[in-house]
Amino acid sequence: MISEWYTANKSGSYFHIQYGPPKWLVVLIWALIYMHQIIWTIYTLSTLWRKAPLSDKRLYYEPYFMPVQIYGALLLNLIFQLAWAAKLSTCTGVCPVLQLGSTLTIMAAFAISARALVGEGGSLYRLGASNEVWLVRLLVHNGFACYATWELIDLTISLSGIMVRGGYGQKEAYVTMLGILGLFLIPYVLLDLTLLDIYLRYTIAPYVTVFLYFVAIVAKHPDSGMVYIMAALLLAISLLGVCFKVLVLIARKRNSSEPIPLLESLPRQERKSSIATRLSTRMPVNVFDNLTIPNM
DSSP: OHHHHHHHTOSOGGGOOSSOOOHHHHHHHHHHHHHHHHHHHHHHHHTTTOBOTTOSSBTTTSSOOSOHHHHHHHHHHHHHHHHHHHHGGGOOTHHHHHHHHHHHHHHHHHHHHHHHHHHHHHHHHHTTOHHHHHHIIIIIIHHHHHHHHHHHHHHHHHHHHHHHHTTOOHHHHHHHHHHHHHHHHHHHHHHHHTTTHHHHTTOOHHHHHHHHHHHHHHHHOTTOTHHHHHHHHHHHHHHHHHHHHHHHHHHHHHTOSSOGGGGGGSOHHHHHHHHHHHHHHOSOOOTTTTOOOOOO
């Protein structure tokens, strides 16, 4: 929400940033984030009484795909948000620190949730609760990702405000922060399509969020010189990233009858056997056909 203060110039010279996202984008993104918070809360509460079709235990308990550490990270995130709101009217250099804490805690919640889903995905499938896998992927993970991405964008705007207050020019400060944002974006695209694919395969919210942000900057500041060039360049990178993301997703989905990330939940020997079968036959197989439920 700090972006709205910047663009509206409501808090004096400290928040006066000439280049920034338009108000409509700030309202739209935060509306999506708050909507996710409501959906996430309803879904989480529903696991208190719902059960998997082939289990007599509640979903919050078995499989353990929503660990308690997620709620701890979200509690810390709320504390950082409340502290930031309390300091906003007399904001000093502590505000970006609070924003950084908020960004890291929501990223931590996302990482814990993604790792837990990979670990327990096979259990959800064999207990007949495959719909929970998709609910978490599409609703929870993408919501966390949108929130974390926008918090990171807000943080760069805060830092540009500090640079302006320290004597740097408006354009110089904002171009620097766009460059820093690019340093996050490019490695993320590469890791998303390679090493982190097992956790982020169906997470597209970061691409959508940065795409909307850069589109808004390009449309709002067409005559801003280097700001326009940097925003347009990052817009092209984000567009290429989401195109590659969709193409890779389609290609990998066509080559498997079950999502590959769930292979991680199989025992090591069975996982190797399943992968070897795929490579030798080049035909999709259901890696969960012979999976048995261990005695509890």
